Amino acid sequence: MSENGSSKKQRKTSKGYKPTREESALDVSSEPRERIALRMTVSLRRDPQVAVRHRCLTHTGLLANLVLTSLNLGDGQNLGTANGKIALDCSVRRTRQGHYCISTTDFFFPLVDSPYLQGRIGAANVLSDLYAEGVGECDFVLMLLAACRDMTEDDRNICTREMVRGFNDACLEAGTTVTGGQTVLNPWPVIGGVATTICSDGEFVKSDGAQVGDVVVLTKPLGTQVAVNVHEWRVRGTPKWKELTNRSILSREEAEDMMHAAVCSMSRLNRHGGGLMVKHHAHAGTDVTGFGLVGHAQNLMDNQAAEVGMELHTLPCIANTVKVEQSGVFDFRLLKGYSAETSGGLMICMKEDDARRYCEELELLDGEKAWIIGRVIADPDRKARIVEGIKILEVGLS
Numbered sequence: 001m002s003e004n005g006s007s008k009k010q011r012k013t014s015k016g017y018k019p020t021r022e023e024s025a026l027d028v029s030s031e032p033r034e035r036i037a038l039r040m041t042v043s044l045r046r047d048p049q050v051a052v053r054h055r056c057l058t059h060t061g062l063l064a065n066l067v068l069t070s071l072n073l074g075d076g077q078n079l080g081t082a083n084g085k086i087a088l089d090c091s092v093r094r095t096r097q098g099h100y101c102i103s104t105t106d107f108f109f110p111l112v113d114s115p116y117l118q119g120r121i122g123a124a125n126v127l128s129d130l131y132a133e134g135v136g137e138c139d140f141v142l143m144l145l146a147a148c149r150d151m152t153e154d155d156r157n158i159c160t161r162e163m164v165r166g167f168n169d170a171c172l173e174a175g176t177t178v179t180g181g182q183t184v185l186n187p188w189p190v191i192g193g194v195a196t197t198i199c200s201d202g203e204f205v206k207s208d209g210a211q212v213g214d215v216v217v218l219t220k221p222l223g224t225q226v227a228v229n230v231h232e233w234r235v236r237g238t239p240k241w242k243e244l245t246n247r248s249i250l251s252r253e254e255a256e257d258m259m260h261a262a263v264c265s266m267s268r269l270n271r272h273g274g275g276l277m278v279k280h281h282a283h284a285g286t287d288v289t290g291f292g293l294v295g296h297a298q299n300l301m302d303n304q305a306a307e308v309g310m311e312l313h314t315l316p317c318i319a320n321t322v323k324v325e326q327s328g329v330f331d332f333r334l335l336k337g338y339s340a341e342t343s344g345g346l347m348i349c350m351k352e353d354d355a356r357r358y359c360e361e362l363e364l365l366d367g368e369k370a371w372i373i374g375r376v377i378a379d380p381d382r383k384a385r386i387v388e389g390i391k392i393l394e395v396g397l398s
Contacts, residue, residue: 015367024260089129104129107192115159119166121266122191125343128270132287134205136275139197143181146190208305209283210349216374219273220345221395223321227262249327254320261318266343272365273346280358288344294337297384309379312386316371316393
C-alpha cells in the first residue's frame with residue numbers, strides 16, 4: 001500500500017468498501033512490504049491454539065455468567081435491561097432533554113493478517129451494535145488502540161498506522177468521525193472503540209416488541225470463525241490443515257475463497273441494515289457476534305415484553321464452512337448455532353411482509369442477500385432453538 005493510502009488492491013464500490021481476494025488471503029507469499037503485517041499477530045500465534053481458544057471463549061459460558069454490578073437499574077432512565085439481565089447491544093439512556101444517548105463499546109485482537117483490514121473490521125464491529133438498535137447514523141466514535149510492544153519500532157509504526165487508517169476509513173464510510181480515544185502499549189495489537197449517537201424517540205428500535213407471528217431476518221451468513229481458523233491452520237501448516245487436505249475435505253482454493261468471503265462479510269458495515277429497521281417496522285433486533293446465532297437469539301428473547309420464543313429453521317453459512325464443521329476436525333458448534341461471529345449480521349424480528357420488503361431494499365443498497373431464517377412463537381419459557389431438519393444455505397461470494 002502506498003503512503004497516501006491508495007492501492008491497486010483496494011476497491012470501493014458504490015455499495016461500500018470491499019476487499020480483494022489478495023488482501024483477504026495475505027500470507028507468507030505476499031510482497032515484502034505487506035509481509036511486515038504478518039508480525040502483527042506473532043504474539044497471539046506463538047501458541048497455535050491461542051487464537052482458536054480466544055475465538056471459542058464464549059463456549060465456556062464465561063461471558064454469559066459475567067454479572068455487571070455497577071449498573072443503576074432503578075432510576076427508570078435505562079433501556080436495554082430485562083428481568084435483571086443485560087440483553088441489548090447498547091447502553092440506551094434517556095437524557096435530560098428527552099432524547100436518548102445510545103452508546104456501545106468493543107475491541108478486538110488480531111483476526112486477519114492485514115492491519116488495514118483489521119482496523120476496518122474493528123470499526124465495523126463497534127458500529128454494528130448501534131445499527132442493531134435500528135440506528136442508521138453514528139454521531140461520533142472514540143478509538144481504543146493498543147500498539148504491540150513486542151514489535152520493532154518500525155514494524156509497530158507501520159502496523160499501527162495501517163490499523164488506524166482502516167478504522168478511520170470505515171468510520172468515514174459510516175458517515176461518522178473519530179473524535180478522540182486512548183492509546184497504550186500491549187503484548188499484542190488491539191483495536192476497537194466507543195460509538196455514540198443521540199436519537200429522539202422513534203428514531204431507533206427499542207428491541208423489546210417481538211410478536212407472535214413475526215419472522216426472523218439475518219443479514220450476513222454465518223461461519224466467520226470457521227473461515228478465520230482454517231486460514232490460520234493453512235498458513236501455519238498445522239495437523240488440522242493436513243487432515244483436511246489429506247482427507248480431500250478442503251482444497252487450498254476453497255480455503256482461500258472461504259477466507260475472502262469471511263473478510264468481505266466482517267468488513268461490511270451493517271449501516272444500511274440498521275437504517276432500514278425503523279422504516280420497515282422492526283419490532284426487535286440484535287447483531288450476531290461472540291455468543292453465536294442461538295446465543296444472541298436467546299439474549300433477544302430474554303429481553304422481550306411478551307412471553308415469546310424463537311424457532312430457527314434456516315442457517316445461511318459461508319460456502320465450505322459446513323463441510324469443515326461436519327468433518328470432525330474441530331467442533332466450532334456452527335450447526336448448533338453457537339459458533340462465534342465477528343462483525344456478524346443483524347438478526348431482526350418483524351412482520352413477514354415487512355421482512356420481505358426489508359430484504360429486497362437491503363439487497364439493492366448493499367448488493368448482498370438477507371434471509372428469513374426463523375419465526376417468533378408463543379413460549380412462556382422464552383427459548384430460542386434450532387428446529388429439527390434445519391435447512392442449510394451455502395452462501396458463496398456475490
